[in-house]
Amino acid sequence: MPTRRTTPPDWVITRRRELGERIADCRRAAGLSQDQLADHVGVERRSIQRYERGERDVGFAVLLLIAERTGCEVADLVRGIKAGPGGG
Structure with a gap:
């Protein structure tokens, strides 16, 4: 797997952590x-751990499967996560 050449900006990391917290909340609920959840989504448990800690980006297909299995809407998982450095 190619390595990222640059570190993502802080705001991206913050948004990724927010998404991870929502995934964890939906999974627990x-x-x-x-x-x-990993078995259903088709990834390793480590991947779920990394998503929930905001250490790894969640692909859209995986996000759809997480939402379907947990009963959460994709919109609810990403709602309120503002894009861009100023949150706009």
Whole structure:
């Protein structure tokens, strides 16, 4: 896998962490372990851990599968996560 040439800006990291927290909240509300969600999504448990900690970007297809399995809407997962450095 190619390595990222530049570190993402701080605002991207912040937004990624916010998304990760929402994924974790939805997973827990659905009564799922990280292993169970990983099995459904088709990734390793480590990937779920990294998504939830905001250490890894979640691809759109994976986000759709997470939403479907947890019963959360994709819009609810990303709602309120502002784009851009000023949040605009």
